[in-house]
Amino acid sequence: MDMKSTDGVKSTEDLTEKDLKGKKVLVFGSGISGEAACSLLSEEGAHVVLYDGNGSLDPDKIREKVPGETEIVLGEFPESLLDEISMTVMSPGVPTDLPVVNRMRERGIAIWGEIELAYVCGKGDVLAITGTNGKTTTTALLGQIMKNYNEKTFVVGNIGNPYTSVVPETTEDSVIVAEMSSFQLETVRSFRPKVSAILNITPDHLNRHHTMEAYIAAKERIAENQTESDFCVLNYEDEVLRAFAEEVKAQVLYFSSRRKLNRGVFLDGTQIICEIGEKIPVCDVSELQILGTHNHENAMAAVAMAYAYGVPVDVIRKTLKEFAGVEHRIEFVAEKNGVAYYNDSKGTNPDAAIKGIQAMNRPTVLIGGGYDKDSAYDEWIRSFDGKVKKLVLLGATREKIAETARRLGFTDIVMADTFEEAFEKCVKYAQPGDAVLLSPACASWGMFKNYEERGDKFKELVNQL
Template sequence: MNLQGKKVCVFGAKKSGMSAAALLLKVRACPFIYDENDKLKPEKFQVITGEFPKKLLSEIELVVLSPGVPTDLPVVEKLRDAGIPIWGEVELAYRFGSGILMAVTGTNGKTTTTTLLGEIMKNYHPETFVVGNIGIPYTKVAAEETRNSVTVAEISSFQLETISTFHPKVSAITNITEDHMNRHHTMEEYIRVKELIASNQTSDDYCILNYEDEVLRKFGETIKPRVIYFSSERVLKSGIYLDQGHIMYRDGQAEQEVVDTAKLKILGLHNYENVMTAAAMALCIGVPLSCIKETVKKFKGVEHRIEYVTEKNHVTYYNDSKGTNPDAAIKGIQAMNRPTLLIGGGFDKESSYDSWIRAFNGKVKYLVLIGQTKEKIAQAARAGSFPADNIILCENLEEAVSRCAALALPGDAVLLSPACASWGQFDSYEQRGDKFKEYVRNL
């Protein structure tokens, strides 16, 4: 679609929206920003706020939705009913980008897998971009891509809702567990949206899937791209798997060691699965095993994911702000090897917290709760036989850190692993994690 001179509405005025508008200028479109928040002040672009002006419906030739904008908002339905094409910002970036695209989605593990794959590709191919839900909008680099570049993208379910031609050479779905029910409403819809990542792939492409996820195992039997499974529980006849502490790859015939997990700097079964996913994706486009092995052994993980902060008064503090849903937060608890004071709670994504609470398994001494979900989680914890006297409700994160510091004994750990999104009290999980580290260091 030639957008030169076309009036384009970018819906959403945050980072991804501004980046999309900047790309539209580069392709000589005429973008403006629309946001329902009437407190926004125009800066670089024309910004329209409040109720959408009806007169613009006949003038707009394209709408670009930011990921945070639900596709079922009444104003979005109005734009759709007017016959205006609606793209997401990753669709916009894909249409005006170049080179090889490698895309990662899944409920948990996306950021670590994407970051590690980006490091592998940079080590092998210097002209590599790492973008998407990881923090750098895909639209920011699309104009810089060339036929020889490689782009590694973390793609959320919100971004997949609005694709149409988006077509990665290599895709991966790390796992699918309940998340974002407030947005997708049903698990069936959430699964459908996640699986869209492979919808435009062909038999010349690859899709990496978790064999131990029953939904994904079945999905792999129905799709066009060549499927490579990974497994942390069994030896596969073909694929990448964990075998007695060694990550192995078998192409159907020969078996090769990718890495001895004892030589990795990142710990935990979930991280071994992230290594398998990234390694399999790199192997699909011909990255030598020696390059993969060298990179994964150096990789130290990502910020806000079971991140060591400091030790104070013989109490160790960990930042797992990236644990934005119960399944991700379970991984945080499983990584703790000492009595733990757990800080949880935040924005309500309509998740169930029962499995998270069962995973405490005697490790959690105190459950310190904040945010919109604190009462809901406290109720679930009491129903799950967690001692009511050890549940503490706080007004904010700073108070929670202070209460934990007062209660913790030498040898304990304090873990921020909220099992909830950050919205309401923070703009992002990164901001929440940064504030946690600030409060801890100021103790």
């Protein structure tokens, strides 16, 4: 089953473009990924232009984070740049269907993503994870398993550490564990993980992808360049992924929380079993520190990926028992005045937020709402199932969610204008023995920079009680 470095060659028609020396390359987007891409391109000898359409950004602050020779352009895109650049590296937060990006395509300018740049310039084997929910937990867990097996492991991607930032440190015997968003996967060209995984697919980011079909297609690109010597781990209980398995060139390994499998990782009662060649008990779910069926699925996906790569079961087992979960995902903060406070700020879509509610075992006062990603909230409201005693809503989606809730018969709703006001109302309505849960079912944009900042604010308010 060990598959480390089966060929060592990254087959790609674009591999000649690794020689970036002297080329003028545009980095589109000045966020953390854009900054890391600028640094790597500069190390590779490229002339780097960093562009961001937000003309109100402070160029001096940006310059502090990128190599000194980087050219910075803000505001309206200068068309003359199209005559000068050889390629563009897109930051994941920038839509790839912008008119200026389409004009680049028409001119034949290569359009890469930060992940593609890192893959082409980096060394080592890649284990890559995507899915609507569970990516961060699975990536963190697999990253810990791999670090316990190979100290030259890097955990990168959508988890908050740009892949490009670690490339200079990678060697042929490195392992890169990468969390991949649909935004990052849109721009892959030659990216080929040794082991890939798609955990699940439910509606999300439809404001960016426009259709469910486009969103699914972006997720499935994780396995696009894999071959028969690679592995693709899929959730057997996801109908979309079972159908996708018929198209995958890599060897498919399933995981399932509902049935025993002939080949894969599954739950037999409360035992996680790995049956790939031989039947191996891994551990009992009662030995895990992460709660809920969704986390058992995340654990099984990590087990399948690690085992496919050749990690001994004793290393996998030990790490599973030690792993305490990730920040902002059904994270217990504190108990104050008999009320338990949970930070699930990473519940940024309805399906993820449903998992947060399912994990509660007390009457719950719930904070919901935020940025509108064109999600539907019916299933989220239905999942309240008597657990949610009060719903405190804020943000751009609050009226839409309230309307959905009332239509479905849930009327214990309170509106808030600020996050602090929402928290104060939760404290007011929660009684000893209750829980207060931040699990918004929406992104944080508009009120916070990201879900981490939102979760940190919640924890700060809890600890001030």
